[in-house]
Amino acid sequence: MGNPLQCAAMTTKPIVTRFAPSPTGALHVGGARTALFAWAYARQHKGRFILRIEDTDQKRSSPESTKGILRDMQWLGLRWDEGPNHAADDPYANQLGANGPYFQSQRLDIYTKHINQLIEAGLAYEDDGAIRFRMDKDVTFCDEVFGEMKIAAADLEDFVIRKADGFPTFHMAVVIDDALMGVTHVIRGQEHLNNTSKHVALLDALGFERPTYVHLSSILNPDGSKMSKRDKAKVARKAAKDAKLTSVGFDDDAFAAFLDKKNDEMKFALAIAEQLNLDLPEINVADFRDSGYIPAALLNYLALLGWNPGDDIEQFDLDFLIQQFGFDRIGKSNSKFDRAKLLSFNSDAISKxxxxxxxxxxxxxxxxxxxxxxxxxxxxxxxxxxxxxxxxxxxxxxxxxxxxxxxxIHNSEVQYNADDKQVKKNLLKNNCEGLRTLADFATELEQLTPFSGEDAHNLIKRYCEEREMNMGKVAQPLRIAISGTVVTPDIALTLDIMGKKDTLLRIMRCLDAFSAQMEVTAE
Structure with missing residues (x-):
């Protein structure tokens, strides 16, 4: 579980948390878990939850990624109190809250003011067009999960707070924004733990109060590797090699480099998936949405990756999470993403x-x-x-x-395979007994008026009782005639959805498909 030490004094301030993604790609499930925990903690304490877009990396940031993140957050149901407009089509207009703007690219004057303050105090200096912050003191801070951290000055280096292009680095912007927006609790991924020494040094230098830090362990694949978008490239690459695929119809040289692990460009992974009818692993929130997962199930499962509700409880709703969430039950160990378990959660959620x-x-x-x-x-x-x-x-x-x-599908598209095990068992066995039963039953079904699934089911029952046979002797051949397999819903519902006309047409097609076998057995 979390840090046994009491890291931070209880605050009487209103609780303010934030989720601050960079719009350089889609929202990863790890980011969604961070957002969920920050949102839940704010809701538990009737505080504020801020969504801030950290778009200082102008080369990699894009409006499309921003809109995608907002859509994903809304799909998950994690509404923010301050941040971009909820209307994702125009997130930059009419931003919510009094502490904006909530896009770092729109806050450059604010950062410049505080950078100049550090320069004037002799705490920062120019270096080849960039501005560096002096790290000449020991740093100690406390994390709610990992406990007290001490870093000696000898192990620290001066770091860039403003790049030569005039944009602040992540370190500078995040510190200023958290302080000015009144963030009391910074909940983020473990990869930022090493950055925290820089952040508290900047906070101290600028005279800002330190927030409470909560760093979450990583989410891994079952094999222990980091769960990332490269997983899609890995799966696609293997499938392409197994299929001896040498081209996807464009950029052959770059595709060859993809196969040789020299790039992980998603356009090739997607092209391979389309050509080979391949399902790529879900990594981002949008992947799970497109695959038909229910937000409640995904959030329930993500909450269990690093947090333990106790009492062997696994399935719960957001109200339960809001009531029970606490840092003391967040573990230090990395979590492995179990897709089978998530699928089970989703199945249960759909059924409810x-x-x-x-x-x-x-x-x-x-x-x-x-x-x-x-x-x-x-x-x-x-x-x-x-x-x-x-x-x-x-x-x-x-x-x-x-x-x-x-x-x-069109009736003509149903495929019947004489070599299929179920076809042999239910249609062709015992001199095509199933086919003959199907043909005989079809004559009675044709007379059924009015037609409904329930009436058809009753007809099957009566037909079988009169002949002292199991209902499966009619239902299974019917299923094969309608779908090509024995895997269909309840036979009454199947017939209701199919309708009388198409059911009879498919029976006729099925009988025609195996007419040669029936003729042989009739001789």
Whole structure:
């Protein structure tokens, strides 16, 4: 668990936390966990949660990344009290709060003022166009997780606080912003622990009060490697080599370098994934959103990466987190990201959704990522049955698109494979007993009026009782005729969604597909 020492005196100030991402790419799940903990602590103490965009790296920062971060935060439900406009299409206008601007690129005059103050006090100096801060004293600070840290002056070096291009470095900007915005608790990743000596030295030099520091351990892959966007390149590279892929249709020289591990450009990973129908590992919040994860499930799982609620509790909602969160239960050890466990959490979260919410979320997912489902989504009675069929079976929203695809393809696209184990068992075994039963049942199904899944189910039951056979003797051949496999939802729902006309057409196609086998057995 966390640091047993009492690092900081209890503050009577209003609690203020912040999340300060750099818009140089997508929001990583590690960043989302940091945002979650900062948000939860502020909510617990009825304080303020600030979202600040640290865009001083002008070469790598982009408005697109900023908008992506804001969309991800809103999707997660982590609303901020101060920061960019919640309308992600124009985050720079009408910023929220009295301590802005909340983009570091808009605060250059503020940084310049404090840098000049350090220069005038002899605490900073010019060096080849840049400005460096003098580190000539021992530094001691306390972290709520890792305890007291002492760094001797001999182990410290002067560091740049303003680059030659006039922009402040991360170290200078973050210190000024935290101080002027009244941040009381800095919650951030462990990679910043070594930077903290610089930050407290600057705070002391400028006469600002130190905040409470809380550094979170890293999130790792199951093999112990750091979880990063390079994981996508690694998976794509291996798949390309296994498939002996030598080109993706553009930049052949750069692609060869990608295969040779000389670059990790995402455009090649994505191109490989598209060509090979490959699923790349989810790393960023947007990856999990696009894969059909539920925000509540992702946040629940992220909260467990480094924080222990106690009493063997694992599944909980945000209200529980707000009530129970504390630094004393944050561990020092790195956490391993268990995708199977997250998938289990997500499956449970989906199963607990009310039908209206599930229908809305699934419809949004399908239209956004699988537009071929648009007609089904826009058919309310049929889509309601589709949702009823797949909510109990779905691990992710996107998984439904694969499971239910046979409902939306043209009848001619259903594939029947005579070598398939289930086809042999349910259709071809015992001189095509299943096919003959299917053909006989189809004549009765054709007479069923009006048609509904429930009526069809009752017909199957009556048909089987009259012949003293198990209902599976009809249901399984029906499933194969409709989908090409025995894996479908409840047979009544399957028939309801499929409808009478297309069910009969697919039965006829199935019988035609195996007509040669039936003729042989008839001889």
């Amino acid at each position: 959704l009310d039908t209206g919410t599930f229908s809305m979320l699934l419809g949004q997912q399908l239209v956004a990522h699988h537009p071929e489902y648009t007609d089904l989504v826009n058919d309310p009675p049929r889509f309601a049955m589709f949702c009823l069929a797949y909510q109990p079976r779905a691990h992710t929203l996107d998984e439904v698109a694969d499971m239910g695809r046979f409902f939306i």
